[in-house]
């Protein structure tokens with residue numbers, strides 16, 4: 001984009017219309033194609049989309065929803081948001097060295113995340129030297145040498161952080177963790193720490209494995225599907241096709257969500273005549289508009305009714321579980337007043353939901369960020385497991401636990417060892433395969449990495465994808481921490497905030513994306529990925545790379561490894577780079593369930609990893625049984641005059657990558673700085689819809705007031721006492737220390753805020769998460785306290 005075409009996307013007019021009662025339909029197709037044609041051109045769009053999610057094609061890089069078996073795929077096996085993700089990556093726009101010469105870092109920092117992303121694909125490796133105002137080009141080998149030198153100069157390997165975002169392939173993830181551990185650290189934070197970490201912890205304790213026990217086939221054959229804290233119409237759109245199929249087979253759907261999201265209500269499948277001209281398929285049979293953070297109480301109340309009705313699978317409970325009597329005793333004593341206060345639901349509505357569980361012999365429990373990003377998230381997920389156990393809904397056709405993962409390969413990255421707390425058996429296998437003793441003590445997760453940078457304990461940050469500064473909580477603290485370290489390196493496809501809020505020396509290493517051909521010394525390479533149902537398969541990009549200077553993630557990581565530790569321990573970096581089959585050969589011997597990896601992953605549709613509870617009702621927990629857990633009901637207390645804010649995704653973004661300003665299903669167009677509030681809460685705060693307000697939060701642990709400025713009040717159907725606003729604009733409000741118990745996942749879905757009209761309260765808070773005021777000045781460490789918070 002030329003300078004004279006530059007415009008600030010966020011200055012556009014905000015329009016609020018009605019929110020929709022139906023998802024997808026032909027509008028979705030039209031929007032997807034329009035975006036694709038604009039970014040990629042018509043011919044390239046047609047060629048690329050034809051290969052998306054096909055057995056011989058490439059895996060959608062957007063979400064982790066599984067593909068149907070190879071014989072059951074449509075010619076167009078993708079959704080609107082998958083097509084948008086492809087268009088975003090396969091764009092014809094370019095960010096070149098001339099672009100960086102034209103724009104100083106400070107200049108770029110004035111722009112929104114949307115504008116940055118829209119500039120196109122980065123074409124050359126770039127460096128910002130200490131004190132420099134601009135990025136300048138650097139040769140690949142010089143970049144690797146600079147990084148190697150920096151890493152070797154650290155006092156300890158634990159001063160380095162190796163972050164991963166969930167788009168990296170299994171091959172890239174495997175060499176990345178191998179490098180970090182051979183270098184000497186388990187500091188492998190990843191986006192999972194902010195996402196389904198609560199799930200991984202809870203499931204590990206309850207069923208002995210942190211993954212879904214459900215396949216796509218199970219979804220199709222379920223009698224009841226619970227959609228809890230999830231917005232599938234936007235974030236996993238092809239899930240609606242599976243839900244439609246399940247409905248046709250007679251399934252009921254229970255939606256538990258503070259918002260009546262369009263994708264929970266009705267689906268107009270653009271691939272069927274009924275979806276094009278008819279009224280589509282009604283999805284949820286019952287929607288419980290739960291108060292934010294009320295899920296733990298709700299699940300216990302449902303449990304108490306099942307116990308009261310003796311609607312239990314006694315055989316399953318006896319044979320496969322432990323802890324049942326304690327749980328039964330606990331839920332019997334559930335305090336209904338507490339439940340009703342915590343959930344905002346009537347006893348009648350909860351009873352109706354419990355009847356749905358009682359009537360179903362095969363229930364699939366789905367959940368996502370509305371469950372995982374709360375202080376009580378781990379307890380809530382264990383409670384979901386309790387309900388599954390109570391009626392034997394695990395290891396049975398049409399039933400099971402289905403955390404719906406986010407990033408397309410976030411699950412595969414974990415399987416490959418991207419984990420700051422690797423299990424001993426994984427480290428033992430690495431030792432056996434490579435002949436060195438990997439570090440055994442735990443590394444830093446995401447939140448602890450921020451603390452380590454802030455406190456001078458970490459001095460080097462390498463990001464394998466992602467946009468750490470924007471996705472992490474407490475933007476001011478994170479930005480200060482990142483900009484205070486010696487070196488930040490980002491392996492990226494597109495420009496983002498983390499290139500601009502950077503260390504003293506900063507590098508941008510541009511990489512191939514999923515859509516692109518990857519040719520190495522031995523020829524054309526493919527990579528492998530794992531979806532949310534543990535299915536592992538190959539992905540081959542069809543397009544010519546965006547620039548001849550790009551390197552693959554594997555190539556970049558092995559290059560850094562060579563420049564840092566050379567051939568320490570006899571590690572064969574070049575062989576792994578030249579032919580990824582060499583990496584897969586290591587994977588087959590190190591990663592459990594991956595024996596015969598090369599052969600299995602090459603099969604059309606790949607293979608499904610073993611899952612003991614799903615396959616044989618075997619539970620590798622401490623007791624060898626599925627474990628009922630007992631948790632006291634804990635709910636976030638919201639003082640008078642405050643609201644509980646959840647931060648969520650619009651229909652037009654992928655995490656911190658903003659595609660556009662159209663949250664179509666919610667009827668919000670042309671802007672993102674909105675706060676959705678209940679009519680009576682707006683009135684109680686003395687506000688009117690359309691008012692411009694600032695949001696504030698204070699965390700008990702410190703005196704700092706966090707704020708985010710200039711949000712427009714939008715009247716919306718949210719439960720009283722709660723509010724909703726988009727991520728990442730609201731990340732400055734999420735206190736670093738406010739995390740889920742056990743999992744340390746930031747509480748992005750429950751932030752206690754207060755609201756005041758803009759300009760009426762302390763206005764000197766830096767708004768670094770916002771789009772306007774990002775600069776090099778992070779000077780506001782503490783602010784005077786606005787009176788309304790004291």
Ligand SMILES: Nc1nc2c(c(=O)[nH]1)N[C@H]1C(S)=C(S)[C@@H](COP(=O)(O)OP(=O)(O)OC[C@H]3O[C@@H](n4cnc5c(=O)[nH]c(N)nc54)[C@H](O)[C@@H]3O)O[C@H]1N2
Nearest residue numbers: 063081229231235292293368369370406407648649654655
């Ligand atoms: N197009 C697109 N696809 C994506 C992404 C994207 O940004 N864009 N992101 C990917 C990633 S990394 C992830 S993790 C997933 C995220 O997928 P989701 O988890 O669906 O994403 P969120 O927008 O965070 O939506 C959370 C939902 O939880 C509800 N919710 C909030 N608080 C509560 C609560 O206390 N209880 C209950 N029951 N519900 C609550 C919200 O109203 C909202 O509907 O999507 C993945 N797919």
Ligand SMILES: Nc1nc2c(c(=O)[nH]1)N[C@H]1C(S)=C(S)[C@@H](COP(=O)(O)OP(=O)(O)OC[C@H]3O[C@@H](n4cnc5c(=O)[nH]c(N)nc54)[C@H](O)[C@@H]3O)O[C@H]1N2
Nearest residue numbers: 165195465466467471491492493494496647655656727748
């Ligand atoms: N307030 C709030 N904050 C949240 C959340 C929330 O719900 N609310 N959700 C959390 C969740 S669930 C997640 S998963 C995190 C996401 O956090 P991240 O994973 O850190 O963020 P993304 O926005 O997904 O990363 C986007 C960047 O990845 C780079 N990229 C894209 N494709 C590729 C590729 O193929 N290779 C490489 N190397 N780079 C690529 C691009 O440069 C792009 O700018 O955010 C978390 N933050």
Ligand code: SF4
Nearest residue numbers: 060062063079082238
């Ligand atoms: S459902 Fe997810 S993986 Fe499938 S095409 Fe849509 S965005 Fe891609």
Ligand SMILES: [Mo]
Nearest residue numbers: 191195406407
């Ligand atoms: Mo995520």
